[in-house]
Amino acid sequence: MRQSVLLKVATQSILKNKLRTFLTMLGIVIGVAAVIVMVAVGYGAQESIQKQIGSLGTNMIMIMPGASTAGGVNQGAATFNRLTPADFEKLQRESLLLSAVSPVVFTTAQAISGQGNWRTRINGVSTQYQQIRDWPVDQGTFFTEADVRSARKVAVLGATVAKNLYPNGDAVGQQIQIRDVPFTVAGVLRPKGQNAGGMDADDIILVPYTTAQSRLSGRQRVGQIIGSASSPQDVPAAQEEIRGILRESHKLGESEEDDFTIRNQDEIAAAASSATQVMTLLLAAIASISLLVGGIGIMNIMLVSVTERTREIGIRMAIGARGSDVLTQFLVESVAISVIGGIIGVLLGLAGAALLGHFTGWTTVTPPEAIVIAVGFSAAVGVFFGFYPARQAAALNPIQALRYE
Amino acid sequence: MNAVAENSAAAEAPVVIRVEGVTKVYQMGRNEVHALRGITLSVRRGEMLAIMGHSGSGKSTLMNVLGCLDTPTAGTYDLDGVRVNGLSKNELADLRNQKLGFVFQGFNLLARTSALENVELPMLYDRSGRRRDTRALARKSLERVGLGERLDHHPSELSGGQQQRVAIARALVTEPTVLLADEPTGNLDSRTSIEIMALFQELNEQGITILVVTHEPDIACYARRIVEVRDGRILRDEPLTNRRSAADDLRALAVEAT
Numbered sequence A: 001m002r003q004s005v006l007l008k009v010a011t012q013s014i015l016k017n018k019l020r021t022f023l024t025m026l027g028i029v030i031g032v033a034a035v036i037v038m039v040a041v042g043y044g045a046q047e048s049i050q051k052q053i054g055s056l057g058t059n060m061i062m063i064m065p066g067a068s069t070a071g072g073v074n075q076g077a078a079t080f081n082r083l084t085p086a087d088f089e090k091l092q093r094e095s096l097l098l099s100a101v102s103p104v105v106f107t108t109a110q111a112i113s114g115q116g117n118w119r120t121r122i123n124g125v126s127t128q129y130q131q132i133r134d135w136p137v138d139q140g141t142f143f144t145e146a147d148v149r150s151a152r153k154v155a156v157l158g159a160t161v162a163k164n165l166y167p168n169g170d171a172v173g174q175q176i177q178i179r180d181v182p183f184t185v186a187g188v189l190r191p192k193g194q195n196a197g198g199m200d201a202d203d204i205i206l207v208p209y210t211t212a213q214s215r216l217s218g219r220q221r222v223g224q225i226i227g228s229a230s231s232p233q234d235v236p237a238a239q240e241e242i243r244g245i246l247r248e249s250h251k252l253g254e255s256e257e258d259d260f261t262i263r264n265q266d267e268i269a270a271a272a273s274s275a276t277q278v279m280t281l282l283l284a285a286i287a288s289i290s291l292l293v294g295g296i297g298i299m300n301i302m303l304v305s306v307t308e309r310t311r312e313i314g315i316r317m318a319i320g321a322r323g324s325d326v327l328t329q330f331l332v333e334s335v336a337i338s339v340i341g342g343i344i345g346v347l348l349g350l351a352g353a354a355l356l357g358h359f360t361g362w363t364t365v366t367p368p369e370a371i372v373i374a375v376g377f378s379a380a381v382g383v384f385f386g387f388y389p390a391r392q393a394a395a396l397n398p399i400q401a402l403r404y405e
Numbered sequence B: 001m002n003a004v005a006e007n008s009a010a011a012e013a014p015v016v017i018r019v020e021g022v023t024k025v026y027q028m029g030r031n032e033v034h035a036l037r038g039i040t041l042s043v044r045r046g047e048m049l050a051i052m053g054h055s056g057s058g059k060s061t062l063m064n065v066l067g068c069l070d071t072p073t074a075g076t077y078d079l080d081g082v083r084v085n086g087l088s089k090n091e092l093a094d095l096r097n098q099k100l101g102f103v104f105q106g107f108n109l110l111a112r113t114s115a116l117e118n119v120e121l122p123m124l125y126d127r128s129g130r131r132r133d134t135r136a137l138a139r140k141s142l143e144r145v146g147l148g149e150r151l152d153h154h155p156s157e158l159s160g161g162q163q164q165r166v167a168i169a170r171a172l173v174t175e176p177t178v179l180l181a182d183e184p185t186g187n188l189d190s191r192t193s194i195e196i197m198a199l200f201q202e203l204n205e206q207g208i209t210i211l212v213v214t215h216e217p218d219i220a221c222y223a224r225r226i227v228e229v230r231d232g233r234i235l236r237d238e239p240l241t242n243r244r245s246a247a248d249d250l251r252a253l254a255v256e257a258t
Helices: A001-015 A016-055 A084-096 A131-132 A146-150 A159-165 A207-218 A233-249 A265-308 A310-318 A321-360 A367-392 A398-403 B008-012 B059-066 B088-101 B115-124 B134-144 B160-172 B190-205 B246-257
Strands: A060-065 A098-112 A119-124 A138-141 A154-157 A174-178 A182-188 A203-210 A222-228 A260-264 B015-028 B031-044 B048-052 B075-079 B100-101 B176-184 B207-212 B227-229 B234-237
Touching: A001 A016, A016 A321, A016 A367, A060 A233, A084 A098, A084 A207, A084 A222, A084 A233, A098 A131, A098 A159, A098 A207, A098 A233, A119 A159, A119 A207, A131 A222, A146 A207, A154 A159, A159 A182, A159 A203, A174 A222, A182 A203, A182 B008, A207 B015, A222 A233, A233 A260, A260 A265, A265 A310, A265 A321, A265 A367, A265 B190, A310 A321, A310 A398, A321 A367, A321 B059, A321 B088, A398 B134, B015 B059, B031 B059, B031 B207, B031 B234, B048 B059, B048 B190, B059 B075, B059 B176, B059 B207, B088 B100, B115 B160, B134 B160, B160 B176, B160 B190, B176 B190, B190 B207, B190 B246
Parallel strands: A119 A203, A154 A182, B048 B207, B048 B227, B100 B176, B176 B207
Antiparallel strands: A060 A222, A060 A260, A098 A119, A098 A174, A098 A222, A138 A182, A154 A203, A174 A182, B015 B031, B015 B075, B227 B234
16 A cells, blocks of 8 residues: 555544544653653753863863772772872972962861951962963952962952952952951952852852961861863873872882872763763653553554454455555554654653743753654654554454444 | 346356355354355356345355455365465455455445545555556546546445445446445345446446345346355356346336326
């Protein structure tokens, strides 16, 4: 039987029972729409995390103290801190592939100004931190090499801190107190928004690491060293170079494992996205269950339809339709229902994702392949659940089918 | 009338149906039902046969075997030179499509499908694809049965007689070797029945081989030859000497009415 005729026969019988077809289709529509919305939410989360990680800096490499494994037992990073300012200075001196490097001394403290007070993170860094994090100042200036060398009490405020300490603006040149130590505000950083962990990146004060060590933390250790490779291609080589320099600095023997962990931005991004990928997959899997239920609905209706149309099948067979003709006819019908349902579901899903994004403020992204897969999958549902009823129809005995009332 | 005259040419025409020693046994639970107990029959091109018998006589089974809807348990059946025994389901379907035209008691048209599309249907199942312009052929076939004005009507919009004409047009459109009509007038009033028989006689005059299964002697009397079946055997097989002309009967009815 010709394709155009098959399609016409399928459309005819689909249109014959509009309400029933619509209800059957609804199962698929809801299933596909649910999958699309869930995937859009998952991909949106993934994309916003990637964007945040991208905003960390350029070609960034992070060095954390502690081995990721020690004697085969995973200790996690930062088990014991063995990064020192000497490591940083050695890196700065000897590394050829790093264009910038900065230690990060972490501490948290209450900052007090004449207009307010605010508890925030205080990071002791070098001047190159700015370049690594790609984070310029909006007002005033960053502190200078001389400030670092002399451990001067100067601070650069994140936008959130500036807003809380100086609600009226004009923070530059003012005095703030951190742990009873007076600091002069040199500048205010440009707002960066949320960081990868969902925290406010602008809720921070940057001070020279030398000052942080001597005045605030009182420790010689460095929490982290971050660097920036000259180009994206140099990142892996730079990581190897850092490893060599630090092993030398820590005087590690051949058989000893690294007592530090080096990560680059891509690895951080990969770790974050694998988590959201699992979430996306889980959401999509739950949503596909409704697609499965829709498929069972199709099968149910097709079985009813075959019974109802037994006589029609008998007529077709008497005038020369082969079993395969009847099989194809019913299969085309169920696939048509599921594909049309799938397309409507995609449109509804896209609209749903856009609405959800609009009302919740979440980023929603629908990858085009998700649409193709959703429609393809609904076609597969049509074939799978339509096959059994279609085979029932094809296996009918024409004599009995003709006699069926 | 010429139509009533014995067609002597039929005697020499080629045999299109040859059935020899055909039996059909159904297994009904533990019982065997012998529906056909050895039927031998041959039909030549251009004949018009009435197969008669009461219900349970085996005439329906014989019809199913002749219509390639069922295969005999024993014996042989040749249709237009093709040995039907041992053919696969698909081959039987193709044989029905190409060599047979069916007309049923209940018309068996597809509802919500126009007359034209109903008539077109058998050509769409024709795997040889030899007919290109199926629409035009369907129209011609409907015109042949006098329904040229009702091409786009759906079965529900047609009278019983008109529906049966559509069914006849559908059976004729593939130019079958044999037209099989199973109680074609069973659902029609007597006047319409005669009209349908007049159409069959007219088509037979044009050379079409027709087999009519009926239990009504009033209908059988329009055939050229009567085969009576009882208990799965042929009781009588003889040419009809006093064949009636349905066209004449219609005219007589018209006179009575006035």
